[in-house]
Amino acid sequence: xxxGIKYCGGCNPEYDRVALVRHIKEKLKGSAASFSYDTRxxxxxxxVQGCGTACADLSGLDPQKIRILTDPxxxxxxxQEISRLVDEDNxxxxxxxxxxx
Amino acid sequence: xxxxxxxxxxxxxxxLNLEVYMFGKRVENVVDDPVIRPSMKAVAKTYELAHxxxxxxxxxxxxxxxxxxxxxxxxxxxxxxxxxxxSKMGRLLGRETGCCFQRCVGMDAxxxxxxxxxxxxxxxxxxxxxxxxxxxxxxxxxxxxCDGAMTDPKGDRGLPPHxxxxxxxxxxxxxxxADGIVVRGAKAHQTGAVxxxxxxxMPTLSxxxxxxxxxxxxxxxxDAEGILYIMGRQSCDTRKMEGDTIDTGNLLFGGHEAxxxxxxVFVPWDRxxxxxxxxxxxxxxxRFAAYHRQSYACxxxxxxxxxxxxxxxxxxxxxxxxxxxxxxxxxMNHLNETLYCGCIACAxxxxxxxxxxxxxxxxxxxxxxxxxxxxxxxxxxxxxxxxGGLMVTMPSAQDLRSPETGKWMKKYFKANPDVPTEHRMRxxxxxxxxxxxxxAVGYLTESMHGAGSPQAQRIMISRRxxxxxxxxxxxxLCGIE
Numbered sequence: 001x002x003x004g005i006k007y008c009g010g011c012n013p014e015y016d017r018v019a020l021v022r023h024i025k026e027k028l029k030g031s032a033a034s035f036s037y038d039t040r041x042x043x044x045x046x047x048v049q050g051c052g053t054a055c056a057d058l059s060g061l062d063p064q065k066i067r068i069l070t071d072p073x074x075x076x077x078x079x080q081e082i083s084r085l086v087d088e089d090n091x092x093x094x095x096x097x098x099x100x101x
Numbered sequence: 102x103x104x105x106x107x108x109x110x111x112x113x114x115x116x117l118n119l120e121v122y123m124f125g126k127r128v129e130n131v132v133d134d135p136v137i138r139p140s141m142k143a144v145a146k147t148y149e150l151a152h153x154x155x156x157x158x159x160x161x162x163x164x165x166x167x168x169x170x171x172x173x174x175x176x177x178x179x180x181x182x183x184x185x186x187x188s189k190m191g192r193l194l195g196r197e198t199g200c201c202f203q204r205c206v207g208m209d210a211x212x213x214x215x216x217x218x219x220x221x222x223x224x225x226x227x228x229x230x231x232x233x234x235x236x237x238x239x240x241x242x243x244x245x246x247c248d249g250a251m252t253d254p255k256g257d258r259g260l261p262p263h264x265x266x267x268x269x270x271x272x273x274x275x276x277x278x279a280d281g282i283v284v285r286g287a288k289a290h291q292t293g294a295v296x297x298x299x300x301x302x303m304p305t306l307s308x309x310x311x312x313x314x315x316x317x318x319x320x321x322x323x324d325a326e327g328i329l330y331i332m333g334r335q336s337c338d339t340r341k342m343e344g345d346t347i348d349t350g351n352l353l354f355g356g357h358e359a360x361x362x363x364x365x366v367f368v369p370w371d372r373x374x375x376x377x378x379x380x381x382x383x384x385x386x387x388r389f390a391a392y393h394r395q396s397y398a399c400x401x402x403x404x405x406x407x408x409x410x411x412x413x414x415x416x417x418x419x420x421x422x423x424x425x426x427x428x429x430x431x432x433m434n435h436l437n438e439t440l441y442c443g444c445i446a447c448a449x450x451x452x453x454x455x456x457x458x459x460x461x462x463x464x465x466x467x468x469x470x471x472x473x474x475x476x477x478x479x480x481x482x483x484x485x486x487x488x489g490g491l492m493v494t495m496p497s498a499q500d501l502r503s504p505e506t507g508k509w510m511k512k513y514f515k516a517n518p519d520v521p522t523e524h525r526m527r528x529x530x531x532x533x534x535x536x537x538x539x540x541a542v543g544y545l546t547e548s549m550h551g552a553g554s555p556q557a558q559r560i561m562i563s564r565r566x567x568x569x570x571x572x573x574x575x576x577x578l579c580g581i582e
């Protein structure tokens with residue numbers, strides 16, 4: 001599963017956005033999820049918004065593929081969804097190393 | 102190349118042959134000079150962040166002329182979203198550097214010229230706008246830092262340019278040739294001038310027909326023959342030459358200003374954007390000023406740093422739980438976020454000009470900048486109140502390092518037992534740096550006079566506000582009409 005990371009610009013973030021992405025990657029370590037900052041070919045785009053204003057430019061992206069984070073507490077639900085999608089993608093249970101950005 | 106890295110930017114400056122003077126001597130190596138270098142690093146931050154995924158949404162934009170990804174500092178605003186992102190970029194960089202990062206002024210000059218050159222062509226059938234677009238593409242493709250040079254020395258303030266006893270008090274044309282013009286004069290207070298690749302010169306005030314020779318705008322490479330720079334002094338500037346970093350307060354970044362002298366400099370026609378169209382000088386000044394007044398969004402970011410420093414100093418002093426300290430921190434935040442409201446509002450209420458460029462709401466931009474002439478002073482006062490007198494009576498870093506005196510400083514300047522004395526010194530020096538050291542040039546006096554002194558904003562507010570509408574509303578409600 002190719003996951004694109006799209007950050008907002010970080011003008012005045014209410015939490016550490018980079019640390020949150022690191023945390024999500026850690027939780028998905030060993031799964032078949034790969035991460036990239038290239039959102040064009042992604043199966044799922046995680047928009048990491050530093051606050052509720054959520055101003056990251058998501059134009060040109062398929063709204064169905066976008067998952068917006070505005071709070072670290074939303075991360076767990078996202079990790080669960082990605083794990084489920086990975087399982088659906090890999091019914092045989094393959095677990096290649098997570099890679100990418 | 103479309104976007105330079107910080108390293109490429111630094112390297113590009115090494116190729117410039119600038120004539121820079123400081124402390125009465127020619128500066129042979131501008132990039133590595135310890136007094137100037139922190140200011141170069143602040144500009145370099147504008148390049149670095151554009152390459153980081155967590156900032157690129159603010160720091161970059163899509164060029165409306167090439168469709169390529171460019172650094173936002175070379176962008177012409179195409180929407181109110183662009184204007185809002187410009188304000189947010191100012192806060193971000195102010196917070197990341199704790200000082201003036203110098204690159205906004207060139208962006209504001211480019212945007213103002215994109216409007217005015219178009220309007221001049223429309224009235225006079227000139228070809229300034231296509232000429233400007235060609236220059237803009239050069240700036241965007243090479244990701245250049247531009248100095249927007251507006252403020253002339255002005256001589257006798259009671260006299261217009263053509264009546265000055267010394268005609269060079271305002272930049273003017275002294276010779277017209279087939280291939281260009283020769284200009285003479287100076288621009289004062291030029292922020293980031295020696296960190297710039299280009300100098301974009303604009304007239305400093307609205308002019309009449311008699312001042313036609315002064316109604317000129319053009320761009321020059323910063324190392325063009327005949328340009329020289331005399332660096333401005335800053336309070337505590339020589340601390341940067343002492344080696345130990347504690348006493349500089351901000352270890353990494355700083356700003357600078359310079360007097361830029363144009364001693365008979367040749368400008369080819371393809372770099373001239375206004376030539377004697379005196380009736381457009383007022384518009385160019387007004388457009389640039391409005392954009393630049395919005396740019397004082399950066400002070401919100403520096404305010405973030407100062408509030409963070411004040412809270413930390415309170416904790417290091419062991420007073421963070423006192424109710425009056427908490428209240429002062431709230432007040433600082435209230436003032437700082439009020440500033441933020443202004444720079445966001447003038448952007449969100451911006452509008453499209455005939456050239457397609459989006460301009461800020463002029464009234465709100467002036468209100469914002471007028472707040473900036475006041476609030477940083479109050480935020481600074483509160484920060485100094487919280488910091489305590491030690492901020493200005495503390496011995497030097499060398500005394501802390503000395504075996505004879507260091508032990509006494511560690512003993513008697515200890516407050517919170519969990520905090521090393523050196524940390525307490527560092528945070529107090531940072532507050533000193535922003536409120537009365539080198540960074541106070543940017544955070545305080547530049548907040549007062551940069552982009553126009555307070556009276557300039559009051560004049561614009563009086564011009565832009567709709568007083569009759571307010572009177573109509575009042576009279577209606579009390580039965581006069």
